[in-house]
Amino acid sequence: MSASNRTVTLDVITPLVAHELERVVHVRFDSGDGSRGVLPGHERATAYVREGAVTIRTLPSPRDNKDLSPRESFVATDGGTLVIGPDRLVLLTSWAAVAGDLAELAAVVRTRTAHRERLETAARTLRARHETALRRALVRLEREVSW
Template sequence: MARTIAMDIITPERVVFSDEVEMVIVPALDGLLGVLPGHAPLITGIKIGVVKVKKDGEEFLVSTSGGIMEVHPDQIKMVVETAELPHEIDVERARRAKQRAEERLRNKTAKIDEARARAALERAIARLKAAGKLGE
């Protein structure tokens, strides 16, 4: 059996995931960060993106938005604004959000908040990636 590390993904509303995992790859502020059991302690910021989780030899993705991650040799705690497991994602809603954000960015006017539109686009893309539906 592979070595594991306890992992919790928590939002203000709920615990999205809590289990033992073999590996995690997280979109940290300075780039992708891989965490294995026994990792050195650290705290880092998390960007909007997709967290790759390896559990029982299988990988799955979790869509997350900004937050923080605390790592200890035997535990990972992620506290994020939002997080969705693949089966929880409303793919059509994410596609519509992506289209709206792309349209806003294409048709720039003084009235749009460009940073907000870019963040909406990043969230929609992360949700579609986690659901395995980007590019369909």
């Protein structure tokens, strides 16, 4: 069996970007009912992917490296759906980041989390300002109507 018959392609698709990982030999992810794994040649199926890290094992290209042992990489995701086919996997998610190791992935997730927190704080501040302005406008309107 050739390497191409023992591997699949994984497409990670978000609304903003698509990543393609080739020569994938194993994918492990958390689902609603536990941890699951997918190997090349898997029957067609769909699976729910929980928020967190997806572990991907790939074979390096023989022309790039003499060491042909599988390499691990990781995808952080907000959760989504994995469409499984015998030679192609498609992960549909609202957000994803691909990294070569967990430390790199953790740094990306921390940066994203900090950015989201800043946006949420700004949104709460803006909402409070708008609510205050609305209350003031209603008070002015009541004063004008009551005269």
